[in-house]
Amino acid sequence: MGRPSESDSGKTPYDFGGTWIPSPLEINRRAARKSRNRRNALIAISSSVVVIGGLILIAVTSPGWKSLSDTFFAWAYGVEVLPKIILGFGTNVALTLIASSCVATLGLSIALIRTSRSPALAPFRILATLYVDVFRGIPMLLVILLVGFGIPALRIQGLTNNVLILGTLAVVITYTAYVAEVIRSGILTIHPSQRAAARSLGLSHFQSLRYVVLPQAFRRVTPPLLNDLVALIKDTGLVSILGVTDAVRAAQIASSRSFNYTPYVMAAIVFLLVTIPLTRFTDRTLRRSIERQNATGVA
Amino acid sequence: MTQPVLEVKQLRKSYGSEVVLEDISFSVPVHTATVFIGSSGSGKSTLLRCINLLDQIDDGSIELDGEDITAVDADVDKVRRKLGIVFQSFNLFPHMKVIDNITLAPMKVQGISKEVARESAYKLLDRFGLHDKAEDYPDRLSGGQQQRVAIIRSIAVAPRLLLLDEITSALDPVLVNEVLSTVRDLKIEGMTMVLATHEMGFAKQVADEVCFLHHGKILEWGTPEQILESPKQPETKEFLQRVHEAGRL
Ligand SMILES: Nc1ncnc2c1ncn2[C@@H]1O[C@H](COP(=O)(O)OP(=O)(O)OP(=O)(O)O)[C@@H](O)[C@H]1O
Ligand SMILES: [Mg+2]
Numbered sequence: 239m240g241r242p243s244e245s246d247s248g249k250t251p252y253d254f255g256g257t258w259i260p261s262p263l264e265i266n267r268r269a270a271r272k273s274r275n276r277r278n279a280l281i282a283i284s285s286s287v288v289v290i291g292g293l294i295l296i297a298v299t300s301p302g303w304k305s306l307s308d309t310f311f312a313w314a315y316g317v318e319v320l321p322k323i324i325l326g327f328g329t330n331v332a333l334t335l336i337a338s339s340c341v342a343t344l345g346l347s348i349a350l351i352r353t354s355r356s357p358a359l360a361p362f363r364i365l366a367t368l369y370v371d372v373f374r375g376i377p378m379l380l381v382i383l384l385v386g387f388g389i390p391a392l393r394i395q396g397l398t399n400n401v402l403i404l405g406t407l408a409v410v411i412t413y414t415a416y417v418a419e420v421i422r423s424g425i426l427t428i429h430p431s432q433r434a435a436a437r438s439l440g441l442s443h444f445q446s447l448r449y450v451v452l453p454q455a456f457r458r459v460t461p462p463l464l465n466d467l468v469a470l471i472k473d474t475g476l477v478s479i480l481g482v483t484d485a486v487r488a489a490q491i492a493s494s495r496s497f498n499y500t501p502y503v504m505a506a507i508v509f510l511l512v513t514i515p516l517t518r519f520t521d522r523t524l525r526r527s528i529e530r531q532n533a534t535g536v537a
Numbered sequence: 538m539t540q541p542v543l544e545v546k547q548l549r550k551s552y553g554s555e556v557v558l559e560d561i562s563f564s565v566p567v568h569t570a571t572v573f574i575g576s577s578g579s580g581k582s583t584l585l586r587c588i589n590l591l592d593q594i595d596d597g598s599i600e601l602d603g604e605d606i607t608a609v610d611a612d613v614d615k616v617r618r619k620l621g622i623v624f625q626s627f628n629l630f631p632h633m634k635v636i637d638n639i640t641l642a643p644m645k646v647q648g649i650s651k652e653v654a655r656e657s658a659y660k661l662l663d664r665f666g667l668h669d670k671a672e673d674y675p676d677r678l679s680g681g682q683q684q685r686v687a688i689i690r691s692i693a694v695a696p697r698l699l700l701l702d703e704i705t706s707a708l709d710p711v712l713v714n715e716v717l718s719t720v721r722d723l724k725i726e727g728m729t730m731v732l733a734t735h736e737m738g739f740a741k742q743v744a745d746e747v748c749f750l751h752h753g754k755i756l757e758w759g760t761p762e763q764i765l766e767s768p769k770q771p772e773t774k775e776f777l778q779r780v781h782e783a784g785r786l
Contacts, residue, residue, distance in 0.1 A: 435628035438589055439642035440618035440694060449641060453632050 309499050316500040319492040323501060326488030327508050330474045333406055333484070338470060340410045345417030350447070352418070353425045366418070373415035379476055382408040386480040405477030413470055420466065424459035425451060461524035468516050472509060485509065540603050541566045542698050542729045543588070548597035550580075550587055550753075557583045558753045561597070563746075565698070570730040572740045572761075575750035576776055581733035582625075584750070585700045588731065589622045602697065618646060621691030622700040625707055627683045629675040629690070635662070636671040639690045647694060654693075661689045665719055681712030685719050692723065699723070701732040705739075717742075737780055741765055749773045 260268070297303060351359055351366045373381065385408040390399045398404065428451050436446035478487035489505035541564035550558040557580045565571045573581045586592040588599055590606065590613050599607050606616045630638050639661070640654040662668050665685050675683055684704055691699060701720065705713040717739050724730065724743045734740055740747055740761060747764040749757045749772075757770045768774050 431624065431626065431628045432630065434591055435624065435630070438591065438617055438620070438622045439691070440614060440646040441642060442614055445645050449645065450630055454630075457632065 310503050312498055312500040315496065315498060316504045319489070319501045320504055322488045322492060323485050323505050323508055326483055327485035327505075329402070329482060329484040330471065330509075331512075333402070333409065333474045333477065334467075334471050337406050337409045337413065337474070338467060340406075341413045341417050341470070344410070344414040345421055348414065348418035349421035349425060352422050370415045370418055373412050374419065376412075378408070378412045378473055379479070381412050382476055382479060384408075385411065386477070401477070401480040401482050405474075405480050405482050409470070409474060409477065413466065413473075416466055417463065420459050420462045421455065424455035427458055428454050457527060457530075461520055461527055464516065464520035464523060468513050468520065471513055471516070475509070539567065542602060543731065544600040544603075545588070546598050546600070548584075548587065548599065549595045550583055550592065551595055556753055558587070561753075561755055563748060563755065563758065565729060565731060566745075567729050568727040569745035570724055570732060570743045571746045571748065572744035573731070573733045573748050573750050574735070574737070574740060574764075574776070576779075579750040580753045581750055582702050585622065585702045585731065585733060589620055589700055590616055618694065619697040620700060621694065621696035621698070623684070623687050623691050623702065623704050625703045627675075627680075627687045627707075629683055629687055631675055634672055634674055635667070635678070635686050638675065638686060639693050642690070642694045658689075658693060661693060665689060665722075679712060680708045681715045684708065684712075684716050688716070688719055688723075692728070697729065699728050699730045701730060701734075703733050703735060706735055735780070737765055737777070749776065751776070 348366045348370065351362050352370070354363070382405060386401060386404045389397060389404055432450055432454065433446050436450040437443075441449065475484060475486040478484050478490065481487070483491075485505045485508055489501035492501035493499055543565040545564070546562050548558055548561040549556070561584065563571060573584065575581055583592065587594050594607055597607075598605050601616060601619060605611065629635075630641070633641065636655060636658055639658040640651070643649045643654040643657070644651060659668065659671060662671055665688075667682060667685060667689070670678055670682060670686070675686065678686065684707075688701075688704070704720070705716050708716065713736065717736065720730075720732075720739075721743055730743075732740075732743070744761045746758060747761050748755045749764060749768070749770070751772050757764060757768060757773045764773065765777065768777060
């Protein structure tokens with residue numbers, strides 16, 4: 239079987255892997271769709287240029303622009319302090335990595351305790367609920383202050399006074415409460431019939447959880463967990479209040495020395511370089527997980 | 538007389554003040570199929586759930602191979618290992634491929650090696666014409682194919698007794714047949730079964746005994762011919778009449 243259009247016109251406009259050639263009706267429809275898409279793209283581009291360009295123009299021509307840009311956008315000075323800020327940001331990254339692995343483990347444990355029904359775990363269930371309620375309801379800054387200044391004030395031998403460790407501890411305490419709730423809600427959205435099916439196959443309670451419930455729950459909560467990760471990265475900046483030399487603190491030191499706020503802007507840019515890609519990634523994961531859930535509408 | 542696989546004695550089950558099952562007694566000899574018929578809400582699903590220990594009974598007893606599985610110290614996991622159940626709504630695990638759905642219990646519950654489990658799973662898939670679906674996820678399968686996978690999954694652990702709860706009621710008429718022929722094959726191979734169904738034609742083909750359940754009681758029982766062709770109780774007659782009008786006989 240040959241394709242007539244191949245030998246006739248040299249190149250087929252559409253390759254469908256068969257001998258089917260779209261009818262004139264379909265070809266017209268495609269052409270119309272294409273021209274409409276082109277028109278929409280043109281409108282989107284021109285309206286963006288007008289709006290964004292206009293806003294920039296207003297800012298730059300305003301009377302205060304000169305002093306504003308000197309105070310916040312002194313690029314030469316910014317580049318000068320950048321190495322210190324990046325060095326400080328290393329602390330934020332390390333803190334994020336350590337805290338997030340602790341949070342993942344503890345959050346999962348608390349979620350499992352709260353969703354368990356075993357009578358032996360009853361006291362732990364109550365404690366876990368209390369813990370989650372309390373630490374989701376306190377501003378994290380307060381937790382950092384309480385842990386960071388409160389624990390050293392106890393003067394207990396053997397307890398650390400290291401602000402980095404105490405800061406990390408405070409972050410872990412707060413985020414574990416958030417993450418435990420996210421995971422718990424994921425577990426609760428898995429229909430009981432899935433567990434019943436697993437149990438009726440002879441899988442134990444733990445095996446049903448491990449092989450059937452949790453894998454499905456994790457897929458559902460991946461997007462909100464990634465959101466929490468982005469928030470965690472930002473919030474590590476709060477431990478600077480304890481004197482930890484992170485990116486925020488490094489910027490603060492540089493800024494107070496020169497009475498110029500460009501270091502803060504530089505620190506913000508450094509954070510954005512990490513958080514924006516992660517946010518985009520989260521968005522894509524979310525879209526994909528919605529598509530997948532729509533595909534599995536039945537059963 | 539040899540011991541029956543399943544023996545239910547004076548079972549009673551209620552939800553709150555609503556008595557769903559009352560004075561249910563029957564036994565299922567090895568290699569036979571007992572079919573429960575009855576209108577919606579008569580308690581068929583509840584009965585199967587009780588046998589599988591997914592629900593707790595209020596009174597009476599259930600014996601599996603002579604062992605009281607409703608005893609307080611009965612090992613629930615061990616009992617379930619001897620029972621297979623297939624639900625109306627398939628309940629396949631959506632995050633696992635067909636082959637993994639089938640091999641999960643043999644591997645994790647029976648401790649069979651992955652290779653051996655996969656090999657026997659493929660054999661089963663082959664036999665029921667689903668070989669090329671092994672590496673697909675359940676949502677890529679038709680309803681009839683999903684239900685057949687669910688059946689294969691429950692027989693992969695070689696259960697002593699298979700419980701089938703209206704396994705075709707979520708399917709189109711065309712898909713019903715492929716699922717029913719799968720069950721017929723199992724019957725021929727000697728699987729002992731308890732079924733709940735609305736398909737009277739099918740009941741006639743596979744059943745050794747038919748029980749008519751009405752408001753939670755077994756009102757009439759006997760061979761398929763006795764119950765489906767010359768019922769004695771007026772309620773059974775009326776039920777069959779309604780089924781007949783719905784065109785399912
Ligand atoms: N978990 C429950 N809590 C309270 N009542 C229930 C519960 N499950 C079932 N019932 C009641 O028990 C009765 C029997 O239900 P069951 O599902 O066993 O009927 P069925 O014969 O399987 O019906 P169908 O043919 O529609 O599947 C119904 O009246 C139902 O409302
Ligand atoms: Mg039912």
